[in-house]
Amino acid sequence: MQDQLKSEDVQFGIIGLGLIGGSIAKSLSANKFEVFAEDLNQSYFDAAIKDSVIVGSLDEINTSKDLILIICVPVSAHESVFLKHLNLLNEAKLVTDCSSVKNSVLNDLNKNGLKRDNYVFSHPMAGSEKSGYLNSNEKLFEDKTCILMTGEETQESSLRLCESLWQILGSKISLLDLKDHDSLLALTSHLPHLISFSLISTLAELKLESNKIFSGGGLKDFTRIASSDVKMWKDIFSNNSGNISDAIDKFIEKITLFKNYIVEKDSESIENFIENAKNFRDKNL
Amino acid sequence: MQDQLKSEDVQFGIIGLGLIGGSIAKSLSANKFEVFAEDLNQSYFDAAIKDSVIVGSLDEINTSKDLILIICVPVSAHESVFLKHLNLLNEAKLVTDCSSVKNSVLNDLNKNGLKRDNYVFSHPMAGSEKSGYLNSNEKLFEDKTCILMTGEETQESSLRLCESLWQILGSKISLLDLKDHDSLLALTSHLPHLISFSLISTLAELKLESNKIFSGGGLKDFTRIASSDVKMWKDIFSNNSGNISDAIDKFIEKITLFKNYIVEKDSESIENFIENAKNFRDKNL
Numbered sequence: 201m202q203d204q205l206k207s208e209d210v211q212f213g214i215i216g217l218g219l220i221g222g223s224i225a226k227s228l229s230a231n232k233f234e235v236f237a238e239d240l241n242q243s244y245f246d247a248a249i250k251d252s253v254i255v256g257s258l259d260e261i262n263t264s265k266d267l268i269l270i271i272c273v274p275v276s277a278h279e280s281v282f283l284k285h286l287n288l289l290n291e292a293k294l295v296t297d298c299s300s301v302k303n304s305v306l307n308d309l310n311k312n313g314l315k316r317d318n319y320v321f322s323h324p325m326a327g328s329e330k331s332g333y334l335n336s337n338e339k340l341f342e343d344k345t346c347i348l349m350t351g352e353e354t355q356e357s358s359l360r361l362c363e364s365l366w367q368i369l370g371s372k373i374s375l376l377d378l379k380d381h382d383s384l385l386a387l388t389s390h391l392p393h394l395i396s397f398s399l400i401s402t403l404a405e406l407k408l409e410s411n412k413i414f415s416g417g418g419l420k421d422f423t424r425i426a427s428s429d430v431k432m433w434k435d436i437f438s439n440n441s442g443n444i445s446d447a448i449d450k451f452i453e454k455i456t457l458f459k460n461y462i463v464e465k466d467s468e469s470i471e472n473f474i475e476n477a478k479n480f481r482d483k484n485l
Numbered sequence: 486m487q488d489q490l491k492s493e494d495v496q497f498g499i500i501g502l503g504l505i506g507g508s509i510a511k512s513l514s515a516n517k518f519e520v521f522a523e524d525l526n527q528s529y530f531d532a533a534i535k536d537s538v539i540v541g542s543l544d545e546i547n548t549s550k551d552l553i554l555i556i557c558v559p560v561s562a563h564e565s566v567f568l569k570h571l572n573l574l575n576e577a578k579l580v581t582d583c584s585s586v587k588n589s590v591l592n593d594l595n596k597n598g599l600k601r602d603n604y605v606f607s608h609p610m611a612g613s614e615k616s617g618y619l620n621s622n623e624k625l626f627e628d629k630t631c632i633l634m635t636g637e638e639t640q641e642s643s644l645r646l647c648e649s650l651w652q653i654l655g656s657k658i659s660l661l662d663l664k665d666h667d668s669l670l671a672l673t674s675h676l677p678h679l680i681s682f683s684l685i686s687t688l689a690e691l692k693l694e695s696n697k698i699f700s701g702g703g704l705k706d707f708t709r710i711a712s713s714d715v716k717m718w719k720d721i722f723s724n725n726s727g728n729i730s731d732a733i734d735k736f737i738e739k740i741t742l743f744k745n746y747i748v749e750k751d752s753e754s755i756e757n758f759i760e761n762a763k764n765f766r767d768k769n770l
Contacts, residue, residue: 327703387688392707394747395680398740400762403672405735418612418710419770422677425703426766434756441747448744450690452737455683459733462679462726471719477685481711485704 205268205364207232213258213269213288215281217244219328220298221272222336225253227369230338236261244333258288268365270322271297275435279308290315294361296322300389300432302349302381304439309351320362321349321378323385324371331429342370349378386443390436391451394444396426397433490553490649492517498543498554498573500566502529504613505583506557507621510538512654515623521546529618543573553650555607556582560720564593575600579646581607585674585717587634587666589724594636605647606634606663608670609656616714627655634663671728675721676736679729681711682718 212228214221217239225235225248237254239245248254261267269292271281278297282289289295295318299305302321309316326344328335346366350359363373376384400423437444461469497513499506502524510520510533522539524530533539546552554577556566563582567574574580580603584590587606594601611629613620631651635644648658661669685708722729746754 329703384691384693387691388704391687392684392704394743395684395740396707397759397762398743399677399680399736400766401743401758402676402732402736402739404761404765406669406672408669418614419673419677421706422681422710423766423770425707426762428763430756430759430763433759434752437747437755438750438752441750445744445748447687448740451684451687452740454687455680455733455737458679458683458686459730462722463730465723465726467719467723470722471715473686474682474715474718476689477682477711478713478715480689481685481708485708 205233205361205368207234210266210268210293211236211262213237213261213267213292214254214272215239215258215270215285216272216277217241217248217254217333217336218272219331219333219336219340220324220326221270222248222253222333223326223338223340224270224272224298224369226251226336226338227341229253231368234262239333241333247333258285261288263291267292268361269295270365271295271299273297273299274432275299275301275304275439278305279312282308282312282314286314289318292318294318294320294358294365296320296362296365298322298324300385300436301439302378306351306378316351316353317355318358319351320354320358321351321381322362322366323347323349323381324366324369325389326371327389327428329424329427331432339370341366344371345374346371347374347376347381349376349381351378382440383443383446386440386447387450390440390444391447393425393428393433394437394448395451396423399423400426490518490646490653492519495551495553495578496521496547498522498546498552498577499539499557500524500543500555500570501557501562502526502533502539502618502621503557504616504618504621504625505609505611506555507533507538507618508611508623508625509555509557509583509654511536511621511623512626514538516653519547524618526618532618543570546573548576552577553646554580555650556580556584558582558584559717560584560586560589560724563590564597567593567597567599571599574603577603579603579605579643579650581605581647581650583607583609585670585721586725587663591636591663601636601638602640603643604636605639605643606636606666607647607651608632608634608666609651609654610674611656612674612713614709614712616717624655626651629656630659631656632659632661632666634661634666636663667725668728668731671725671732672735675725675729676732678710678713678718679722679733680736681708684708685711 211234214225214237228235235254236256236258238258324346326341496519499522513520520539521541521543523543609631611626
């Protein structure tokens with residue numbers, strides 16, 4: 201099997217056909233690859249068959265052809281997937297997951313003594329506040345960053361395969377040290393979501409006669425991520441609680457500093473704080 | 486002068502040709518109204534003349550025709566505008582401002598004993614992270630909410646005129662009690678901006694080798710408002726410090742509650758918190 205993936209050499213197995221798994225399946229099938237899949241939600245599976253996005257179930261995988269296995273399930277569902285599909289995990293040239301939290305996935309692998317030389321951790325930075333197969337689309341990953349991380353035992357060839365996979369999906373690859381993932385994402389992704397939920401919760405207590413007052417301005421965009429999938433986020437928050445707690449503390453420290461400038465009407469410090477934030481954002485985002 | 490504004494009966498004076506004033510001028514001139522204006526930034530004035538968006542300076546206002554005066558300057562600039570243009574304030578059928586903070590504007594009027602029966606407070610909920618005349622556009626207010634508030638002495642006729650003005654600009658009108666404005670906007674507008682600046686400031690301390698890790702996901706949209714005009718926001722924060730301090734306290738209370746659920750891995754409370762926020766947002770925004 202070459203770095204450049206060819207549809208005659210490789211087939212894909214996708215576990216979980218939600219927003220992420222469905223979008224991967226749509227993009228791969230649009231690129232003429234054979235995709236086999238499973239989802240606990242039969243309607244997702246049926247829809248993907250009907251759309252010709254997948255060709256069959258995981259049971260129908262051709263054992264004489266190379267396999268890439270992609271796991272796209274909630275954080276807490278990885279262990280049961282691993283245990284259910286031990287054979288596929290062992291046979292695949294590459295196994296990768298798309299979880300937003302990695303320590304718990306690593307722990308699920310370690311405590312079950314699972315083969316890991318074919319395992320690469322993926323984190324496509326391409327979420328949406330819309331979830332489920334019906335919202336998936338083949339262009340979801342285009343021009344988005346996908347973070348890849350290897351374990352201690354990961355073979356170079358599996359990493360190359362994983363890079364090829366995400367390149368086919370249109371993503372830019374960014375390599376990260378596995379141990380840094382959860383604390384970094386706690387700040388760059390989990391914290392913004394948590395803030396958004398908390399801000400909405402603060403506003404909800406206003407009990408205005410007419411809530412139309414909220415519309416317009418930046419609030420709608422700013423809180424878009426508060427419409428995200430409830431169970432997915434409950435799962436992320438529960439499985440990365442230590443890092444998220446640290447991230448919240450760092451943020452509260454900053455906002456309290458800013459509050460003090462405002463209470464003291466310290467115009468110069470307020471202006472510097474805003475200006476530094478604006479400059480960082482305009483440069484890096 | 487009728488509720489339905491006609492270009493043959495009324496002319497407009499606009500003080501400040503930034504994003505808001507420039508957009509109002511563009512929309513009014515597209516609706517065939519004569520607009521006179523001034524801006525401390527000569528290049529804004531020259532550009533508006535060149536674009537045929539305004540017909541001249543405030544000195545050229547036709548004294549025999551009804552006048553509507555619209556003030557679109559930073560919060561802290563209102564007093565000097567009032568004192569400079571006392572004559573226009575007295576002559577106009579309607580004077581309105583577009584300030585994001587109202588108590589300080591009310592205070593500027595009161596302490597100078599200014600005529601207020603023709604005065605209506607406007608707050609168009611149509612900001613953008615882009616500022617200045619060059620970013621103004623005639624459609625900025627379309628389908629956005631404009632909050633209108635009257636003072637104790639405001640005549641009904643001036644309120645009607647102000648409603649007509651914002652309807653011409655395409656906005657939906659929402660009436661609010663003047664005394665509620667600054668505490669409400671501290672929560673719905675000033676707090677989100679402050680959070681966005683604080684989040685970016687928290688992330689800036691990470692000093693990652695490659696900041697490309699930040700791209701993708703919801704972070705870019707979430708922090709868009711952190712690119713807003715620095716001096717405008719310094720002015721807002723400084724002039725609404727008490728209400729903003731209260732809003733921050735309410736928010737910190739909520740995020741701390743949420744943090745405790747996460748630290749305790751209290752899945753049920755985490756899920757309820759997220760679900761209530763999501764439901765409120767989907768219903769009201």
